[in-house]
Amino acid sequence: MMKKYLLATIPMMIGVLCLFIKGIIGDEVLANGVIVEKNFFLIPLSYLFFFSGILTLIFFSMLKKQNIAK
Template sequence: MKNNYLLAIVLLSLGVTCLLIQGATSKVADNGLLVEPFFFLVPISYLLFFSGIGVLLFGFITSKLKKSNR
């Protein structure tokens, strides 16, 4: 069970880290255009974040089902 929570924490942390990296490297150019060199990190961060939430929910639901079957 600890492995599920550890995996969820790692996935959530990686998702937040990807968003922070993407946000920190964005700039507005002199002509007013937004320059985002790591824009691909946005969908990756969403994928990691929602995967972490999914793992958390799956672990929570399975633990509740195991307790109710006892």
């Protein structure tokens, strides 16, 4: 039973890890005032992982409710 929730928490943890890595790496401001964001792709990727984890959690909880109702 807990394996179901493990499948939902792993993407959420990866999403949090992506945001953490993005925060550690940081950004760079060039001499002319241009901001260079290294690894900007981690922000939408973290949203994608977090959202997929939430959807998986909702799916498994609805599946569990449906099995209880039977």
